[in-house]
Amino acid sequence: MKLVKLLANLGYGSRKQVAWMFREGRVTDAAGDVLYADDQVGHDDVRVDGEPLDPPQGLALMLHKPAGYTCSTKDTGRLVYDLLPPRFRLRAPVLSTVGRLDRETSGLLLFTDDGQLLHRIISPKAALPKVYEAMLAQPLRGDEATLFASGTLMLESETTPLKPAALEVIDETHARLTLTEGRYHQVRRMFAATGNHVVALHRSRVGGLALDGLAEGDWRALDAADLAALMDAG
Numbered sequence: 001m002k003l004v005k006l007l008a009n010l011g012y013g014s015r016k017q018v019a020w021m022f023r024e025g026r027v028t029d030a031a032g033d034v035l036y037a038d039d040q041v042g043h044d045d046v047r048v049d050g051e052p053l054d055p056p057q058g059l060a061l062m063l064h065k066p067a068g069y070t071c072s073t074k075d076t077g078r079l080v081y082d083l084l085p086p087r088f089r090l091r092a093p094v095l096s097t098v099g100r101l102d103r104e105t106s107g108l109l110l111f112t113d114d115g116q117l118l119h120r121i122i123s124p125k126a127a128l129p130k131v132y133e134a135m136l137a138q139p140l141r142g143d144e145a146t147l148f149a150s151g152t153l154m155l156e157s158e159t160t161p162l163k164p165a166a167l168e169v170i171d172e173t174h175a176r177l178t179l180t181e182g183r184y185h186q187v188r189r190m191f192a193a194t195g196n197h198v199v200a201l202h203r204s205r206v207g208g209l210a211l212d213g214l215a216e217g218d219w220r221a222l223d224a225a226d227l228a229a230l231m232d233a234g
């Protein structure tokens with residue numbers, strides 16, 4: 001791929017803007033020699049203003065999403081993309097969230113520009129477990145674990161019952177819920193079906209991947225070991 005296209009795809013600017021960067025001599029190889037728009041050089045050998053390029057296509061990352069950020073590229077208010085480098089919003093192929101978390105939900109949110117990976121993660125066949133910690137307005141009734149595990153709970157306006165989900169009671173207003181599907185507002189609606197209300201919701205794990213000390217608002221790229229852990233539903 002010609003360098004002008006590579007850089008434009010990575011969000012460094014429009015083709016026109018990137019072409020200017022070449023004219024200004026801002027794009028070099030690792031040794032500092034100026035590169036040109038039509039050159040075809042390996043991603044790792046390119047520098048812009050002396051800096052290595054952003055990760056190539058095939059990027060997957062996790063963000064520790066704080067509450068109050070929307071999973072959208074163009075909503076009003078604070079967006080999860082505001083927490084990533086600004087160029088990441090301009091990449092082609094697009095870097096999209098893998099599923100969504102509600103604005104007021106915090107925790108592990110995945111992004112990728114790899115369509116196949118995205119489908120593998122959200123595929124019902126993969127049934128990757130997703131672990132949520134819920135703070136509740138009311139004390140638990142005591143029958144929630146049995147109800148959620150039953151595979152018979154039908155949420156309002158749905159036509160099929162929820163798959164069995166595992167509930168671990170932490171204390172009377174705090175529970176850990178493991179889902180293997182992802183319906184709209186699922187955790188909030190499950191507790192609403194028991195007459196309760198979720199006051200705070202946090203996702204701590206997807207598949208075998210956990211936040212593992214990643215601070216709120218921070219992100220990091222996933223490597224092959226992370227991806228293997230992610231897809232390990234065990």
Ligand code: URA
Pocket residue numbers: 100101102103105184185186187188189201
């Ligand atoms: N379930 C919810 O209700 N909200 C989320 O953000 C994720 C799962």
